[in-house]
Amino acid sequence: MRSQVANGPEIGTGHKLDALLAPRSIAVIGASPRADTPGFDTLMQLRRIGYTGKVVPVNPKYDEIAGLRCVPELAALDDAPDHAIIAVNNDIVEQAVNEAVARGVRAVTIFASCYLENDREPKLVERLAATAQSSGLVICGANGMGFYNMSARVAASWFPITELPSGGIAFVSHSGAVFAALLGLDPRLGYSLAVSAGQELTTTVADYLDYALDLAETRVAALFLETVRDPAGFAAALEKARDREVAVVAIKVGRTSQSAKLAESHSGAIAGNDAAYQALFDKYGVIRVRDVDELAATATLLASPKTYVAGGLAAITDSGGARGLLIDLADEEGVAFAEIGRDTREVLKARLDYGLEPVNPLDAWGSGRDYVGVYRDCLTALMRDPDTGIGMFLFDIALEDHLSRGFVDACIDVAGATDKPLFVASNFGKLPRTALADRLRTAGIPLVDGVGVALRAVRNVIAFRNGREAGQGQWQGAEVPHSVVTGWKARLAAERGSALDEATGYRLLADWKLTTLRHAMVDSPEGLSEALDRLSFPVVLKTAAPGILHKSDVGGVLIGLKDRSAVLTAYAELASRLGPQALLVEMAPKGLELVIGGLVDPQFGPIVMVGAGGILVELVRDVTFIMAPAMPAEVERALRRLKVAPVLSGFRGTAPVDRRALAETVAKFSQLLADLAGEVSGIEINPLLATAQGCVPLDVLVTLKRPIAV
Secondary structure (H helix, E strand, C coil): CCEECCCCCEECCCCCCHHHHCCCEEEEECCCCCCCCHHHHHHHHHHHHCCCCEEEEECCCCCEECCEECECCHHHCCCCCCEEEECCCHHHHHHHHHHHHHHCCCEEEECCCCCCCCCCCCCHHHHHHHHHHHHCCEEECCCCCEEEECCCCEEECCCCCCCCCEEEEEEEECCHHHHHHHHHHCCCCCEEEEEECCCCCCCCHHHHHHHHCCCCCCCEEEEEECCCCCHHHHHHHHHHHHHCCCEEEEEECCCCCCCHHHCCCHHHHHHCCHHHHHHHHHHHCCEECCCHHHHHHHHHHHCCCCCCCCCEEEEEECCHHHHHHHHHHHHHHCCCECCCCHHHHHHHHHHCCCCCCCCCCEECCCCCCCHHHHHHHHHHHHHHCCCEEEEEEECCCCCCCHHHHHHHHHHHHHHHCCCCCEEEECCCCCCCCCHHHHHHHHCCCCEECCHHHHHHHHHHHHHHHHHHHHCCCCCCCCCCCHHHHHHHHHHHHHCCCCECCHHHHHHHHHHCCCCCCCEEEECCHHHHHHHHHHCCCCEEEEECCCCCCCHHHHCCEEEEECCHHHHHHHHHHHHHHHCCCEEEEECCCCCEEEEEEEEEECCCEEEEEEEECHHHHHHHCCEEEEECCCCHHHHHHHHCCCCCHHHHCCCCCCCCCCHHHHHHHHHHHHHHHHHCCCCEEEEEEEEEEEECCEEEECCEEEEECCCCCC
């Protein structure tokens, strides 16, 4: 929580960003009396937001700017300001930063890009970062638009926003354009903190999110991410958000795969750079959205004063056609409508004009007689139904007409009488802002432009609640003796740069309690004959020639060998093509082929991929990703995201697989990957056979980290 300081803004109780985001005094270096310049607009934004601390313009050309005494340099001040806003061109940014450090300023905001033509090495951004690190200076930017701390009424931005409402959204953006759009184009969105992070020379999204979570006003965090420069800090901030039940909604741009060209397994080819982000988001319940409209709509609903608890969507509209489209779009988005009960239907029937059906979603427009009362009573009945979790009033606030005024009146009355969230959505996303929209905001009723994006926002709100209730679960099934882990680490470190043969891979899996089929390595007809005495038919014969990662691609897998003669013949043919080294494995029962793969992401560490396996793995790409290690409950939630999920429960006469065994198998695999992340670059089981009796790996590929070049 923040405390009030006399003659200054609210400041924190020890957060490292207090001097940056809630300073008691601010100097504006490059301040100007000329309108429409960063040096002038920055001063105006401080005035507009109601900043109560000391503001000092710094410019040697002037004695006074905007009614404030101006000083030629920071050294002329008796006391060092907490924060300096640097509103100057690239060529003098470094001088301004050095001046701030010399005067004892603790934080600066830099708007300039800090890219210089014909710059020397190290580059300006690197020099600034080094100066900050050696001096302890905290920087917002560079190459950003600054920030607005609505909670403390502090602005460090030149962007000329005229309306600066506070609210429950903490917004951090790597895009200046998106930052400006959300803050400048829709005053209904209220913020506790809004930051244009820029290059993050010292201060990252993780830091801003951590700070925002300490603000009492913050109900939801909205992020526009290009990258994460502090992975550990970001994960810690997401965990803090989850613990405090603050929803995080994020756009992460850059889904393209750059790592596939380096991948040695299907998992690497499919995962790409984005997989680790998705796994991280799933672990901490981050709501990932696809565009800015969905980001704003979802944040709007989650910032509502009323929290969604449980139940379906209840909707009322003024058009049968609009209702039909709403039903179609809800089906596409996977949003379930509340199944209203008989009592609710009776109330609706009593108030509706003849010919209108008492159903949900409800078209309540008839003759127009007493339409305000009809909508008020019908919407009240829908909101009171036990199966309703959230309500939508779908109509278009276009002009200040009497119909829209009546609908708004009814909506405000109903919202005031329910503890469930209620919002207004429009059919058309390009409607003008009106005073009626302002009335809704004042009443705490969100307004979302466009029915499609509104439904996606509802889906996200429900998913957040359901994910929060699911929890992490408890499980001790993946514990492996310390001596086993250290033994394998030593062995794998000694074999860096290679891939384990499959038999060794099976032994590795067995040590982490994964069930494997009986098998034997052979390198001669005599060894093959001895192995057959210990195994049961039918069997599979696979090449074990070094360097062959995908055996089926070279005809190195022969299945369904039913007797000794068939095996000997197959071995002779295989040995003549690919060499005498081979693996003999007992045939597995029938089941569903899945793939589980593990990769070690350079930012976020070990992640597990699970999905449709066999030859379909790269064709279908029906996969999902999980941070490692994972609990079985996390794995089960991931399995439900797969397109093949219905098949796991039995499909068209097929037996359901043992879901518990499958979840535990993937969890054990994730622990293996986490334990050996320093030694392996990837592990893949493809296919993993899932049956009604359990799971068994049919093929395993373990690739080791390459030696470090000297």
